[in-house]
Amino acid sequence: xxxxxxxxxxxxxxxxxxxxxxxxxxxxxxxxxxxxxxxxxxxxxxxxxxxxxxxxxxxxxxxxxxxxxxxxxxxxxxxxxxxxxxxxxxxxxxxxxxxxxxxxxxxxxxxxxxxxxxxxxxxxxxxxxxxxxxxxxxxxxxxxxxxxxxxxxxxxxxxxxxxxxxxxxxxxxxxxxxxxxxxxxxxxxxxxxxxxxxxxxxxxxxxxxxxxxxxxxxxxxxxxxxxxxxxxxxxxxxxxxxxxxxxxxxxxxxxxxxxxxxxxxxxxxxxxxxxxxxxxxxxxxxxxxxxxxxxxxxxxxxxxxxxxxxxxxxxxxxxxxxxxxxxxxxxxxxxxxxxxxxxxxxxxxxxxxxxxxxxxxxxxxxxxxxxxxxxxxxxxxxxxxxxxxxxxxxxxxxxxxxxxxxxxxxxxxxxxxxxxxxxxxxxxxxxxxxxx
Numbered sequence: 001x002x003x004x005x006x007x008x009x010x011x012x013x014x015x016x017x018x019x020x021x022x023x024x025x026x027x028x029x030x031x032x033x034x035x036x037x038x039x040x041x042x043x044x045x046x047x048x049x050x051x052x053x054x055x056x057x058x059x060x061x062x063x064x065x066x067x068x069x070x071x072x073x074x075x076x077x078x079x080x081x082x083x084x085x086x087x088x089x090x091x092x093x094x095x096x097x098x099x100x101x102x103x104x105x106x107x108x109x110x111x112x113x114x115x116x117x118x119x120x121x122x123x124x125x126x127x128x129x130x131x132x133x134x135x136x137x138x139x140x141x142x143x144x145x146x147x148x149x150x151x152x153x154x155x156x157x158x159x160x161x162x163x164x165x166x167x168x169x170x171x172x173x174x175x176x177x178x179x180x181x182x183x184x185x186x187x188x189x190x191x192x193x194x195x196x197x198x199x200x201x202x203x204x205x206x207x208x209x210x211x212x213x214x215x216x217x218x219x220x221x222x223x224x225x226x227x228x229x230x231x232x233x234x235x236x237x238x239x240x241x242x243x244x245x246x247x248x249x250x251x252x253x254x255x256x257x258x259x260x261x262x263x264x265x266x267x268x269x270x271x272x273x274x275x276x277x278x279x280x281x282x283x284x285x286x287x288x289x290x291x292x293x294x295x296x297x298x299x300x301x302x303x304x305x306x307x308x309x310x311x312x313x314x315x316x317x318x319x320x321x322x323x324x325x326x327x328x329x330x331x332x333x334x335x336x337x338x339x340x341x342x343x344x345x346x347x348x349x350x351x352x353x354x355x356x357x358x359x360x361x362x363x364x365x366x367x368x369x370x371x372x373x374x375x376x377x378x379x380x381x382x383x384x385x386x387x388x389x390x391x392x393x394x395x396x397x398x399x400x401x402x403x404x405x406x407x408x409x410x411x412x413x414x415x416x417x418x419x420x421x422x423x424x425x426x427x428x429x430x431x432x433x434x435x436x
Contacts, residue, residue: 034322034334041321041363042314051274053103054310055281056207061106062302063203064114066294067196077116077124078177090123091159092131102313102363103207104128105403106305112407117177118170122416123163125404130155130395135370139390142216142370147383150431151390158391158427162419169415195247202243205236210277230273234266237280250287250295258283309403316399320363344376347384347432349425355385356424359393360417361401369393384432392424 025031077086104125112121131152140148167174212229215222225232241259244250262283266276288299325333344355364372373386396417405413 030332030334030336033332034325037325037333038318038321041325042317045314045317045363049103051278051281052210053207054106054306054313056203056210057103057106058302058306058309059284059298060200060203060207061110061305062298062300063200064107064110065301066298067199068114077111077120081117081120083119086117086120087123087160087163090120090163091127091156102397102399102403105309105313105400105407109305109309109403109407115177117167118174118408118412119163119167121163122166123159125416126162126395126420127155127159128395130159130391135394139370142374143377143386146435147387147390147431150387150427150435154387154391154427154431155395158395158420158423161423162416165419166412166416170412191247195243199240199243199247202236202240206233206240209233209236233273233277237262244295248294250291254287258287308406312402312406313399316397316402317363320361320398324358324362342380344385344389345380345382347382347429349429351382351385352388352425352428352432353421355381355388355428356392356421359389359391359424360396360421361398362393363397363399364393382432383435384428384430386428387431388424388428391427392420396420 076082076089107128108121108125111124112118116124136148136152136155139151209225209229209232212226214226217223241255245252245255259280262276262280265279266273269275285299288295289303290296291299321333323333323335344351344358369390373381373389376389377383377386401413401417404416
């Protein structure tokens with residue numbers, strides 16, 4: 001017998017898809033432009049962030065899952081860990097990791113699944129992209145010292161407060177996790193802590209320097225580092241190769257075979273370092289994926305994170321580009337930028353709330369929020385809403401939310417997003433009154 005309740009639902013879905021296709025506004029300038037913007041954003045994201053940001057982050061996350069013991073994560077970041085140490089480490093992580101809201105996701109998933117407490121894990125999730133020394137310095141220089149200082153203070157305070165609130169709201173689950181963690185035995189240590197620390201430091205060094213953004217002025221320390229970033233990245237890569245051979249048992253001849261194409265391409269195309277970087281990634285993936293020991297487990301874990309996160313990220317990037325356009329282009333998505341500029345003037349509750357919500361859903365790559373805000377401020381955006389967007393924007397995005405939900409569930413994700421939006425709104429109002 002046919003269950004017509006289920007069949008009517010299927011019919012309604014088919015009819016809805018048909019009507020959506022039938023009335024597609026193809027030929028309308030706004031819609032066609034939004035489609036192009038979505039594709040433009042996906043292309044830009046693939047070129048600028050997947051190879052240099054996400055792939056190193058996947059390898060780091062995989063290494064956390066394989067080479068860092070669950071007991072170690074629980075000791076420093078678990079539900080029963082020392083709160084000052086746990087939140088202290090999580091809240092300042094962004095000063096080291098110059099990553100965007102999407103690149104931090106594999107790292108967050110890695111420590112959360114290894115037993116980190118919800119509070120420290122979400123503090124890390126927020127602080128990773130929000131507390132970026134270069135971004136804060138650029139904010140102070142371009143948008144004013146007051147806004148730069150407010151962003152720095154707000155980001156650090158936010159990460160701790162949001163983490164503590166998440167812990168309190170879900171304290172029952174955290175207590176159950178703490179009880180379960182007490183039964184986890186101390187694992188055998190294959191290598192000393194300092195060796196693992198240097199191993200992770202080299203990967204973080206590759207991630208940070210490969211993504212070092214170009215400053216607005218071609219002078220000073222930041223530009224000097226930018227000019228030498230590929231040399232520094234190369235030195236970290238050499239150190240990383242030595243560590244894999246000496247401490248992790250990788251065959252030296254395999255490492256030479258994997259590294260040779262990258263070195264050769266770096267010499268042939270010195271002005272196109274991404275070609276050599278891609279060759280290095282392919283070489284590392286090849287020798288680790290064919291290894292039957294720890295290195296093989298490392299690649300499998302990294303590949304697991306990539307399979308889970310990449311489809312959600314690209315889907316979210318397409319939707320974000322369709323609605324709000326690309327930060328690299330002056331064209332617009334379905335939502336006109338003039339609407340945004342008109343709604344964020346002054347320092348009202350609605351202006352700050354709107355800035356927080358738009359910032360939370362829009363995708364910002366590292367440092368791109370500064371020129372975007374400069375344009376909005378020039379069009380009448382208030383100081384309060386500007387700070388609200390700075391505090392909500394870099395730490396969240398629609399792609400980011402989709403992945404967070406897959407890691408810690410819908411309920412926790414909604415609470416986390418709401419906390420960021422509410423705190424950004426309140427902070428914006430307070431700063432608007434002070435900056436006046």
